[in-house]
Amino acid sequence: MRQTIVRNVSDLPTYGFGPRSGPWWGAMGFMALEGMGFAVAIGAYLYLYAVNPTWPIGAPPPDLWPGTAATVLYLLSIIPNQYTNRVAHRQDLAKTRICLIMMALIGIALLVLRGFEFAHLNTRWDNSAYGSIVWLILGLHTAHLATDLGDTVVLAVLMFTRHAKPRRFSDVTDNVFYWNFVVLAWLPLYVLLDWVPRL
């Protein structure tokens, strides 16, 4: 077919932030399907809760302090996370570097705290169906925590190399976005794991 040029797009930028960019929607897609994974796991927990006359089965509820401490830390982490978002939008390389290091440290702290959470679940995965589902749910969230930590560390290192080009700031904001998801996903899990067994 013959072509006729009816518009020119050469003035458009080569990267963008948020819903303008493709990778943001990719992150959104993965959050949707991973969120569905959490929802299904929660559904499985509630199903087992409904069909069993006693809950938790053969174990006391988890100790409250590790989960509660983690929840507080997750909620507080939103502040530096949003600050990271702001400096990345401004393309402030120096501050973005510091923020990424800080977010990596927070991730490491939460991962250590996660170890305590497992240790204070007061049940093993092979004790009962209750033990199995709490280990599965906590494990699922840990996979997300560890993945985001890995991503944050790699991005932090990247921003110290010659590859710290403007479009990388868009990657940083997507990482910020994903961290919010990790936090948001945790909140119902905290209620489920730490409080539902106390009902």
Next chain:
Amino acid sequence: MSTAAEERNLRDDVLNGFQLTRQLERVWRTPSGFLGALMSVDHKVVGRRYILTAFVFLLLGGILAALMRIQLAGPEKTFLSADKYNQIFTMHGSTMMFLFAVPVMEAFAVYLVPLMVGTRNIAFPRLNAFSYWMFLFGGAFLWLSFLLNVGPDVGWFSYVPLSNLQFSPSKRTDVWAQMITFTEVAALAVAVEIVVTVFKQRAPGMTLDRIPLFVWAMLVTAFLVMFAMPSVMVASTSLILDRLVNTRFYDSSSGGHPLLWQHLFWFFGHPEVYIIFIPGTGMVSAILATFARRPVVGYPIVILSLIATGLLSFGLWVHHMFVTGLPQLGAGLFTASSMLIAVPSGLQIFCWLATLWDGRPIYRTPLLFVIGFIVIFVLGGLSGVMVASVPIDTQVHDTYFVVAHFHYVLIGGAVFPLVGAVYYWFPKIAGRMLSERLGQWNFWLAFISFNVAFFPMHFLGLIGMPRRVYTYTADMDWAHLNLVSSVGSFLFALSFALLLVNVIYSLRRGELAGDNPWNASTLEWATSSPPPPQNFDRIPVVKHRDPLWADSEILPVAAGLSADRREVLVTSLAEAEPQIREASPEPSIWPLLTAIATAIFFIGSIFTPWAVLWGTPPIAVALIGWFWPTGSKEDES
């Protein structure tokens, strides 16, 4: 200005004609050689591989079906042992569902959606390559296991407690569960790519109400995949954990529950049917419009029906569990929702009939398969409405009536449109037409033999033949109908042999297709056949729902994208207004290496839980290699 700087600024608005085509081909082509082939991120190359691999699995699954039909052709045959038969029906179902039906539909989307929305490559092309390798490794793993006599033998839905360690102590069930993980990872990756491609890479002007119906169908399917497949991943993971590290999800003595498995499986398993069927409807709409010579009647009705079907498909899963003892309210609710989903499917069928009625139909092979689809699918839908009712379902549950029903729905609803789609899009993919004469033979043989093979199964079910039995005695009076069914199935297999012959013959001798051999209306026909690596020399600008019918001579295009690095045009979600010239990743070996590392992790974890520890670092390294910038023009923009 230096030459390097000039080259950096090379855009498609300063080049023209042959010069532009050559330059873009140089930038977008897959590197040559074997290593180059392994690095390809071109959606057409990956899509072709995906289609071909899925059809190889169709062939393998079909051979298993033939073996079963030999065994059942008469009473008390000893062609297959009971154990072999168990493996074969499990492998047949698992192969057809997980390695053929879902992947082949996604494969067509991978090939066609970027062309139909007018972009140069799919979103996240490396993820796309990774997805293919995962699919290939998962399928190969299942089949190699089968050949080593470790093929799963507990049915394609692998019910507990049969699939618990206690009753299935070998590795067979673990193989099944990990194959699920492989294929679901692959399917989920493609789903995200399709969503982002449709949302953000449509040609300028392709507003939501100008998206081709096939693309709409694949978009809805992608969402179904995203919300259904996590459930089966939770299911297969918990099953394998029960078997490997003694978790108690399905152990009723420790608070576990076998029905949890059925809920998790069918919450995925029912939408799965629509994941297979909805793409089929998209193919039907595309083919019908072209051969009826008019747009499909009721474009908005068809789209709303697709979305309604997608939503309703999540509210039906319990109808697979009617005989597990449901509260009456539950049975009533799921009966109602199961009947309700016939409404949007019915609406679509009326739209298609109206299109044929009002059009000037040309009865070429693709249209014949579409008409075959309508007849067979309606029959399957009728038996579907029957089994949606609890009393009937209780009577025919686990009998050949159900086998007849779902083969009518799945082969009628998906395979007939698919074969039609092969005839329709083969000229685009291969550049040559398939033989029309062989095509007509192919259709009539397939249509008649399908009914000979599967219609008697309704009666077999009604007179009490259960599914999944490896033989039966002569006094059951099932022999004649089974023999008819077996003869039909062999003729049906022959129709696929005709398709294969047609493809092989036409690849060499077929008539040259040209850009738009069917005089169709959508954008994939606006480029050459097969399309060049860059798909389009310039990105089309869409002003009409059927752009090539609105103006068959002149294609309005947008200029200004880079001609010396891979760049795609990103547009806004609703209006498709240009927003960004975004870099598109160049070929890379890392997706393959990541898939190999992931395969080692998945397969290793069947044998030792420690694989989760030692298997993770290689994946992390491969992923860093994948995402780490190489200093290419695409990375440094």
